[in-house]
Amino acid sequence: MASTYHLYQRLTGRPFGRRVFSTAYAFKAPYFASVRPFVTQMAPNHxxxxxxxxxxxxNHIGTVHAIAVANGLEAALGLLCEASVPPGMRWIPKGIELHYLAKVPTDVRCEARTEPSDWAGEPPFQVDVRCSAFVDDGTEVVRGVIPVWVTARPHEVLR
Incomplete structure:
Protein backbone atom coordinates (compact mmCIF):
# COMPACT_ATOMS: atom_id res chain seq x y z
CA MET A 1 0.00 0.00 0.00
CA ALA A 2 1.41 3.37 -1.00
CA SER A 3 2.00 5.89 1.75
CA THR A 4 0.06 9.14 1.77
CA TYR A 5 3.25 11.04 0.95
CA HIS A 6 4.13 8.70 -1.92
CA LEU A 7 0.62 9.13 -3.33
CA TYR A 8 0.95 12.93 -3.05
CA GLN A 9 4.24 12.83 -4.95
CA ARG A 10 2.75 10.65 -7.70
CA LEU A 11 -0.44 12.64 -8.17
CA THR A 12 0.72 16.25 -7.93
CA GLY A 13 2.78 16.05 -11.10
CA ARG A 14 -0.31 15.20 -13.14
CA PRO A 15 -3.11 17.41 -14.44
CA PHE A 16 -5.66 18.03 -11.66
CA GLY A 17 -3.43 15.94 -9.37
CA ARG A 18 -3.65 18.32 -6.41
CA ARG A 19 -7.44 18.43 -6.68
CA VAL A 20 -7.64 14.61 -6.85
CA PHE A 21 -5.26 14.22 -3.89
CA SER A 22 -7.11 16.86 -1.83
CA THR A 23 -10.45 15.15 -2.46
CA ALA A 24 -9.00 11.73 -1.58
CA TYR A 25 -7.45 13.12 1.60
CA ALA A 26 -10.78 14.56 2.74
CA PHE A 27 -12.48 11.25 1.87
CA LYS A 28 -9.96 9.26 3.92
CA ALA A 29 -10.47 11.58 6.91
CA PRO A 30 -14.16 12.52 6.45
CA TYR A 31 -14.18 15.12 9.21
CA PHE A 32 -11.93 17.33 7.07
CA ALA A 33 -14.48 17.29 4.25
CA SER A 34 -16.44 20.01 6.08
CA VAL A 35 -13.68 22.54 5.32
CA ARG A 36 -12.65 21.07 1.93
CA PRO A 37 -8.91 21.51 2.42
CA PHE A 38 -6.99 22.03 -0.82
CA VAL A 39 -3.50 20.64 -0.33
CA THR A 40 -0.91 23.12 -1.59
CA GLN A 41 2.19 21.50 -0.10
CA MET A 42 3.14 18.24 1.58
CA ALA A 43 6.75 17.55 2.51
CA PRO A 44 8.74 16.36 5.49
CA ASN A 45 8.54 19.08 8.13
CA HIS A 46 6.12 21.32 6.21
CA ASN A 59 -19.69 32.25 11.51
CA HIS A 60 -22.49 34.69 12.36
CA ILE A 61 -20.38 37.75 11.46
CA GLY A 62 -19.41 36.47 8.01
CA THR A 63 -15.80 35.53 8.71
CA VAL A 64 -14.27 32.04 8.58
CA HIS A 65 -15.15 30.29 11.84
CA ALA A 66 -12.28 29.69 14.28
CA ILE A 67 -13.00 25.96 14.43
CA ALA A 68 -12.92 25.73 10.62
CA VAL A 69 -9.43 27.22 10.77
CA ALA A 70 -8.50 24.73 13.51
CA ASN A 71 -9.72 21.92 11.24
CA GLY A 72 -7.54 23.25 8.44
CA LEU A 73 -4.53 23.37 10.75
CA GLU A 74 -5.15 19.80 11.86
CA ALA A 75 -5.44 18.74 8.20
CA ALA A 76 -2.04 20.33 7.51
CA LEU A 77 -0.65 18.64 10.62
CA GLY A 78 -1.77 15.24 9.34
CA LEU A 79 -0.02 15.76 6.03
CA LEU A 80 3.17 16.91 7.74
CA CYS A 81 3.15 13.91 10.08
CA GLU A 82 2.55 11.43 7.27
CA ALA A 83 5.53 12.86 5.38
CA SER A 84 7.79 13.17 8.45
CA VAL A 85 7.18 10.22 10.76
CA PRO A 86 10.13 7.79 10.73
CA PRO A 87 9.57 4.31 9.28
CA GLY A 88 8.08 1.87 11.77
CA MET A 89 6.44 4.62 13.82
CA ARG A 90 2.95 6.08 14.03
CA TRP A 91 1.53 9.35 15.34
CA ILE A 92 -1.59 10.77 16.93
CA PRO A 93 -2.43 14.32 18.07
CA LYS A 94 -2.51 14.80 21.86
CA GLY A 95 -4.27 18.14 21.98
CA ILE A 96 -4.33 21.57 20.42
CA GLU A 97 -3.42 25.04 21.66
CA LEU A 98 -4.35 27.88 19.34
CA HIS A 99 -4.34 31.64 19.68
CA TYR A 100 -6.78 33.52 17.49
CA LEU A 101 -5.00 36.75 16.58
CA ALA A 102 -7.48 38.34 14.17
CA LYS A 103 -10.70 37.77 12.23
CA VAL A 104 -10.47 35.67 9.07
CA PRO A 105 -12.31 37.68 6.38
CA THR A 106 -10.86 35.83 3.34
CA ASP A 107 -9.67 32.41 2.23
CA VAL A 108 -7.08 31.08 4.68
CA ARG A 109 -3.77 29.24 4.28
CA CYS A 110 -3.11 26.77 7.10
CA GLU A 111 0.50 25.67 7.65
CA ALA A 112 2.22 23.16 9.91
CA ARG A 113 6.01 23.06 10.51
CA THR A 114 8.61 21.05 12.37
CA GLU A 115 12.38 20.61 12.26
CA PRO A 116 14.05 17.32 11.25
CA SER A 117 15.54 17.03 14.75
CA ASP A 118 12.00 16.98 16.22
CA TRP A 119 11.54 13.46 14.79
CA ALA A 120 14.86 12.03 16.01
CA GLY A 121 13.79 10.65 19.38
CA GLU A 122 13.38 7.09 20.58
CA PRO A 123 9.72 6.13 20.80
CA PRO A 124 7.61 7.05 22.51
CA PHE A 125 8.21 10.78 22.16
CA GLN A 126 6.32 14.00 21.58
CA VAL A 127 6.67 16.38 18.64
CA ASP A 128 5.29 19.90 19.08
CA VAL A 129 4.07 20.89 15.62
CA ARG A 130 3.96 24.65 15.10
CA CYS A 131 0.88 25.83 13.23
CA SER A 132 -0.11 29.14 11.69
CA ALA A 133 -2.94 30.41 9.52
CA PHE A 134 -2.66 33.36 7.13
CA VAL A 135 -5.23 35.38 5.18
CA ASP A 136 -4.77 36.54 1.59
CA ASP A 137 -2.71 39.63 2.46
CA GLY A 138 -0.22 37.52 4.47
CA THR A 139 -1.48 38.50 7.92
CA GLU A 140 -1.13 35.72 10.48
CA VAL A 141 -4.58 35.20 12.03
CA VAL A 142 -4.04 32.03 14.09
CA ARG A 143 -0.90 30.66 15.76
CA GLY A 144 -0.42 27.62 17.93
CA VAL A 145 1.01 24.23 18.68
CA ILE A 146 -0.42 20.76 18.20
CA PRO A 147 1.47 18.18 20.25
CA VAL A 148 1.79 14.81 18.52
CA TRP A 149 2.55 11.54 20.29
CA VAL A 150 4.88 9.26 18.28
CA THR A 151 5.10 5.56 19.10
CA ALA A 152 6.49 2.43 17.53
CA ARG A 153 4.09 0.78 15.12
CA PRO A 154 3.05 -2.62 16.48
CA HIS A 155 4.11 -5.55 14.32
CA GLU A 156 1.23 -6.85 12.28
CA VAL A 157 0.30 -10.47 12.78
CA LEU A 158 0.98 -12.54 9.67
CA ARG A 159 -1.82 -14.83 8.58
Whole structure:
Protein backbone atom coordinates (compact mmCIF):
# COMPACT_ATOMS: atom_id res chain seq x y z
CA MET A 1 0.00 0.00 0.00
CA ALA A 2 1.41 3.37 -1.00
CA SER A 3 2.00 5.89 1.75
CA THR A 4 0.06 9.14 1.77
CA TYR A 5 3.25 11.04 0.95
CA HIS A 6 4.13 8.70 -1.92
CA LEU A 7 0.62 9.13 -3.33
CA TYR A 8 0.95 12.93 -3.05
CA GLN A 9 4.24 12.83 -4.95
CA ARG A 10 2.75 10.65 -7.70
CA LEU A 11 -0.44 12.64 -8.17
CA THR A 12 0.72 16.25 -7.93
CA GLY A 13 2.78 16.05 -11.10
CA ARG A 14 -0.31 15.20 -13.14
CA PRO A 15 -3.11 17.41 -14.44
CA PHE A 16 -5.66 18.03 -11.66
CA GLY A 17 -3.43 15.94 -9.37
CA ARG A 18 -3.65 18.32 -6.41
CA ARG A 19 -7.44 18.43 -6.68
CA VAL A 20 -7.64 14.61 -6.85
CA PHE A 21 -5.26 14.22 -3.89
CA SER A 22 -7.11 16.86 -1.83
CA THR A 23 -10.45 15.15 -2.46
CA ALA A 24 -9.00 11.73 -1.58
CA TYR A 25 -7.45 13.12 1.60
CA ALA A 26 -10.78 14.56 2.74
CA PHE A 27 -12.48 11.25 1.87
CA LYS A 28 -9.96 9.26 3.92
CA ALA A 29 -10.47 11.58 6.91
CA PRO A 30 -14.16 12.52 6.45
CA TYR A 31 -14.18 15.12 9.21
CA PHE A 32 -11.93 17.33 7.07
CA ALA A 33 -14.48 17.29 4.25
CA SER A 34 -16.44 20.01 6.08
CA VAL A 35 -13.68 22.54 5.32
CA ARG A 36 -12.65 21.07 1.93
CA PRO A 37 -8.91 21.51 2.42
CA PHE A 38 -6.99 22.03 -0.82
CA VAL A 39 -3.50 20.64 -0.33
CA THR A 40 -0.91 23.12 -1.59
CA GLN A 41 2.19 21.50 -0.10
CA MET A 42 3.14 18.24 1.58
CA ALA A 43 6.75 17.55 2.51
CA PRO A 44 8.74 16.36 5.49
CA ASN A 45 8.54 19.08 8.13
CA HIS A 46 6.12 21.32 6.21
CA UNK A 47 2.57 21.10 4.93
CA UNK A 48 0.03 23.65 3.80
CA UNK A 49 -3.66 23.57 2.92
CA UNK A 50 -5.99 26.29 1.71
CA UNK A 51 -9.54 26.71 2.94
CA UNK A 52 -11.84 28.70 0.74
CA UNK A 53 -14.17 31.17 2.47
CA UNK A 54 -17.67 29.94 1.74
CA UNK A 55 -20.96 29.96 3.59
CA UNK A 56 -20.46 26.50 5.14
CA UNK A 57 -17.37 27.65 7.09
CA UNK A 58 -18.56 31.12 8.09
CA ASN A 59 -19.69 32.25 11.51
CA HIS A 60 -22.49 34.69 12.36
CA ILE A 61 -20.38 37.75 11.46
CA GLY A 62 -19.41 36.47 8.01
CA THR A 63 -15.80 35.53 8.71
CA VAL A 64 -14.27 32.04 8.58
CA HIS A 65 -15.15 30.29 11.84
CA ALA A 66 -12.28 29.69 14.28
CA ILE A 67 -13.00 25.96 14.43
CA ALA A 68 -12.92 25.73 10.62
CA VAL A 69 -9.43 27.22 10.77
CA ALA A 70 -8.50 24.73 13.51
CA ASN A 71 -9.72 21.92 11.24
CA GLY A 72 -7.54 23.25 8.44
CA LEU A 73 -4.53 23.37 10.75
CA GLU A 74 -5.15 19.80 11.86
CA ALA A 75 -5.44 18.74 8.20
CA ALA A 76 -2.04 20.33 7.51
CA LEU A 77 -0.65 18.64 10.62
CA GLY A 78 -1.77 15.24 9.34
CA LEU A 79 -0.02 15.76 6.03
CA LEU A 80 3.17 16.91 7.74
CA CYS A 81 3.15 13.91 10.08
CA GLU A 82 2.55 11.43 7.27
CA ALA A 83 5.53 12.86 5.38
CA SER A 84 7.79 13.17 8.45
CA VAL A 85 7.18 10.22 10.76
CA PRO A 86 10.13 7.79 10.73
CA PRO A 87 9.57 4.31 9.28
CA GLY A 88 8.08 1.87 11.77
CA MET A 89 6.44 4.62 13.82
CA ARG A 90 2.95 6.08 14.03
CA TRP A 91 1.53 9.35 15.34
CA ILE A 92 -1.59 10.77 16.93
CA PRO A 93 -2.43 14.32 18.07
CA LYS A 94 -2.51 14.80 21.86
CA GLY A 95 -4.27 18.14 21.98
CA ILE A 96 -4.33 21.57 20.42
CA GLU A 97 -3.42 25.04 21.66
CA LEU A 98 -4.35 27.88 19.34
CA HIS A 99 -4.34 31.64 19.68
CA TYR A 100 -6.78 33.52 17.49
CA LEU A 101 -5.00 36.75 16.58
CA ALA A 102 -7.48 38.34 14.17
CA LYS A 103 -10.70 37.77 12.23
CA VAL A 104 -10.47 35.67 9.07
CA PRO A 105 -12.31 37.68 6.38
CA THR A 106 -10.86 35.83 3.34
CA ASP A 107 -9.67 32.41 2.23
CA VAL A 108 -7.08 31.08 4.68
CA ARG A 109 -3.77 29.24 4.28
CA CYS A 110 -3.11 26.77 7.10
CA GLU A 111 0.50 25.67 7.65
CA ALA A 112 2.22 23.16 9.91
CA ARG A 113 6.01 23.06 10.51
CA THR A 114 8.61 21.05 12.37
CA GLU A 115 12.38 20.61 12.26
CA PRO A 116 14.05 17.32 11.25
CA SER A 117 15.54 17.03 14.75
CA ASP A 118 12.00 16.98 16.22
CA TRP A 119 11.54 13.46 14.79
CA ALA A 120 14.86 12.03 16.01
CA GLY A 121 13.79 10.65 19.38
CA GLU A 122 13.38 7.09 20.58
CA PRO A 123 9.72 6.13 20.80
CA PRO A 124 7.61 7.05 22.51
CA PHE A 125 8.21 10.78 22.16
CA GLN A 126 6.32 14.00 21.58
CA VAL A 127 6.67 16.38 18.64
CA ASP A 128 5.29 19.90 19.08
CA VAL A 129 4.07 20.89 15.62
CA ARG A 130 3.96 24.65 15.10
CA CYS A 131 0.88 25.83 13.23
CA SER A 132 -0.11 29.14 11.69
CA ALA A 133 -2.94 30.41 9.52
CA PHE A 134 -2.66 33.36 7.13
CA VAL A 135 -5.23 35.38 5.18
CA ASP A 136 -4.77 36.54 1.59
CA ASP A 137 -2.71 39.63 2.46
CA GLY A 138 -0.22 37.52 4.47
CA THR A 139 -1.48 38.50 7.92
CA GLU A 140 -1.13 35.72 10.48
CA VAL A 141 -4.58 35.20 12.03
CA VAL A 142 -4.04 32.03 14.09
CA ARG A 143 -0.90 30.66 15.76
CA GLY A 144 -0.42 27.62 17.93
CA VAL A 145 1.01 24.23 18.68
CA ILE A 146 -0.42 20.76 18.20
CA PRO A 147 1.47 18.18 20.25
CA VAL A 148 1.79 14.81 18.52
CA TRP A 149 2.55 11.54 20.29
CA VAL A 150 4.88 9.26 18.28
CA THR A 151 5.10 5.56 19.10
CA ALA A 152 6.49 2.43 17.53
CA ARG A 153 4.09 0.78 15.12
CA PRO A 154 3.05 -2.62 16.48
CA HIS A 155 4.11 -5.55 14.32
CA GLU A 156 1.23 -6.85 12.28
CA VAL A 157 0.30 -10.47 12.78
CA LEU A 158 0.98 -12.54 9.67
CA ARG A 159 -1.82 -14.83 8.58
Missing amino acids: ASVRIRKRRAVQ
